[in-house]
Amino acid sequence: MDTVLQVFTDWAWIGWLVLMVLCFVIEIFTLDMTFLMLGLGCAVGLLSVLTGVPIWAQAIIAAVAAVLFIFVLRPPLLRRLHRGEDTTRSxxxxxxxxxxxxxxxxxxxxxxxxxxxxxxxxxxxxxxxxxxxxxxxxxxxxxxxxxxxxxxxxxxxx
Missing domain, CATH: 2.40.50.140 (Nucleic acid-binding proteins)
Known part of the structure; x- marks a missing residue:
């Protein structure tokens, strides 16, 4: 059991990298900024791997970062994205x-x-x-x- 946990810990950076890229690719198709924020949360999880944080803490750190990005960074980005839209009815x-x-x-x-x-x-x-x-x-x-x-x-x- 310890060897399986050790393998997950040793290769966690690949998991974070794959999740991050997957979120960024999904964002390209949705353009809603949600998956971008989740991808940034995965990037924070990837950074926490490099500091040697345990895998359970990496998941918590990534989840908290993603939630913060969604509630703090996403709204101003959406406002900026939709700033130049034509509001004329057609x-x-x-x-x-x-x-x-x-x-x-x-x-x-x-x-x-x-x-x-x-x-x-x-x-x-x-x-x-x-x-x-x-x-x-x-x-x-x-x-x-x-x-x-x-x-x-x-x-x-x-």
């Missing part, structure tokens, strides 16, 4: 809240509106609109949601 999300004008009477079954971006959409009254009376041509509306190729609208005043 596609269907950009249509929500857009103003428009009724072209063909809009009911809960059918209708047509022209939105302020120039697009013409098939429209229906939104089921959560307070007034479910048909909207006449020329009435101002606002898009509340999009489902497929249909814009669900409510009156501008709702």
């Amino acid at each position: 596609n269907v999300a950009a249509l929500i809240g857009l103003h428009g004008v009724v072209l063909l009477e809009v009911t809960s079954i059918s209708g047509q509106v022209k939105l302020s971006n120039g697009e013409t959409w098939t429209a229906r009254l939104a089921s959560d609109a307070p007034v479910l009376a048909p909207l006449s041509p020329g009435a101002p509306v606002r898009v509340s949601r999009i489902e497929g190729a249909t814009a669900y609208v409510r009156t501008e005043h709702d």
Whole structure:
């Protein structure tokens, strides 16, 4: 039994090195910074091997380091990574809240509106609109949601 433990102790650096590389490779595919922090924890475990710390202490040191990296280093790195992102809504999300004008009477079954971006959409009254009376041509509306190729609208005043 002592020989097995001695083999693990003698070759622990290879285990830490393999775990570290594995975490870094997984991080390349996930880009979430979590596996990067775990890999850095493994690097701390590898450094503790070089100082002659027992294997059980190496595991504790690596785990504590990984947790600290996740909670201390990861949040600012993620903020820095996402700092230059474009927050402009696009596609269907950009249509929500857009103003428009009724072209063909809009009911809960059918209708047509022209939105302020120039697009013409098939429209229906939104089921959560307070007034479910048909909207006449020329009435101002606002898009509340999009489902497929249909814009669900409510009156501008709702």
